[in-house]
Amino acid sequence: MNYDFIVVGHGLAGAILGYTLRKRGFKVLVIDEPKENSASKVAAGLVNPIAGKRFAKSWMADEFIPAADAFYGELEERYGQELFVHKPIYKIFSSVEEQNTWMAKSAGEGWHNYILATYTQTINQPDIHDPYGGIMIGRGGYLKVAETLNLLTAELLKKGLLLPERFDVAHLALTSEGVRYKDAQAKQLVFCEGYQVVNNPYFKWLPLQPTKGEVLEVQTQNFTPECIYNKAVYVVPVGEGRFKIGATYNWRQPDEEVTPAGKEELEERFQQITSQEFSVQNHWAGIRPAVRDRRPLAGQHPEHSQLNVFNGMGSKGVLMAPYLAQNFADALEGKANLMPEIHISRYFSLYYNYKEHHNHQP
Incomplete structure (x- = not known):
């Protein structure tokens, strides 16, 4: 052929x-x-226009996001079902220093398309640990990969x-x-x-560096699915009280085996975001193709x-x-x-x- x-x-x-x-x-x-x-x-399939502790706008976000929206929208029309879920991302400040870093950054140009709100103190959402506030990011969401x-x-x-x-x-x-x-x-x-x-x-x-990432899926009772949470890990609502939590970064053990250490790290990070009780339903590991x-x-x-x-x-x-x-x-x-x-x-x-x-x- x-x-x-x-x-x-x-x-x-x-x-x-x-x-x-x-x-x-x-x-x-x-x-x-x-x-x-x-x-x-x-993967949780996350699209986040602003990443990292330094609050850097994702490389070429202004070009990538419209192209992604158009592409996944076309697939949704083709197959007649929702594939990309648009959700705001609540990036929680972990300290006063982080809050100050953002305030200095946000004075520059190029952010207005992505920032829905800035909070300098808790948004008083039940079970959320955010004493220093955070930023609510628009134009994000996740793909049902x-x-x-x-x-x-x-x-x-x-x-x-x-x-x-x-x-x-x-x-x-x-x-x-x-x-x-x-x-x-x-x-x-x-x-x-x-x-x-x-x-x-x-x-x-x-120079490709295989990097293992572990992800948990947890079940909770009352944790709100209105947005994606981000503080060292992402917490993505996937429906019916379930959330994906990830991911770890491990380039020393580039295999696809889940580890107790990975599970413990993700559980601890989740508990830094919420006091909500949860049970682990799934635990996965995959290898990302990262580049130097x-x-x-x-x-x-x-x-x-x-x-x-x-x-x-x-x-x-x-x-x-x-x-x-x-x-x-x-x-x-x-x-x-x-x-x-x-x-x-x-x-x-x-x-x-x-x-x-x-x-x-x-």
Whole structure:
């Protein structure tokens, strides 16, 4: 069978890129091994325009958020169900110093689209610990990631465009026309493997840092689901008194095993936000594809122009992927240049250094 593109990996990045290419009229084959605890499926799917203790506006939020809203809105219309839940985010100050940091920052330009209210003392919401107040952030929310991926997967299966198996590089051949994988031929192949790229002989030189994140789902009785809470962890309402709490960051043990230490850390952080009693219903772990400079990795291989990568969005895939998939698709079509901030050319020196020390490089 002949295709325009083969996309390897159907986590959020691969799913959004594959959909974007198919919408443009290309024939796309997706190769993906079904897996329940992929980082995409475990994630709470949070979109937060303002992140971190320094209250930095998320990189390119002004571009990413409208693109994400439009993309997920289109999917909701296509499948006839809610997938992206718009919710304000209450970012709780942990100290007077943090409150002062925000007050100094907020005097600058560029915040008015995102800040609904600033509180310098408690909002007096039952069971919430916020003695120093906080900020209520707009334009945020969360994607129902597992549901979204399941819908896109079902559509691919129905159309015969999904090979549900582990990609085996031994079956990949590079040809003058593009690539061949088993019985499939394509002009271009895009690797969207998440952290598994560290095992990819063509792209393992990229500085991707697999980072484990653990997440809890808890059940409570009276905790209000009107907003998402953020103080060291996020607390995302997922319906019927249940909340997702996450996430830990552990780059020392990049495996998918849950740990007592991870559970304890998340429980303690939740108890710093609320006095509400809770019971743990689920505990998951996934591995994020984080990058040293906190920018995604996209572009053509430095020597094999038929091979590409679209990866490295870490915990920001829901926010970044719709916009970046459009830019990457434009670049693949020759309609625009790939954004230099995400282009893997910034790491080509690592490739040539790797090649020099590994004679077996394909």
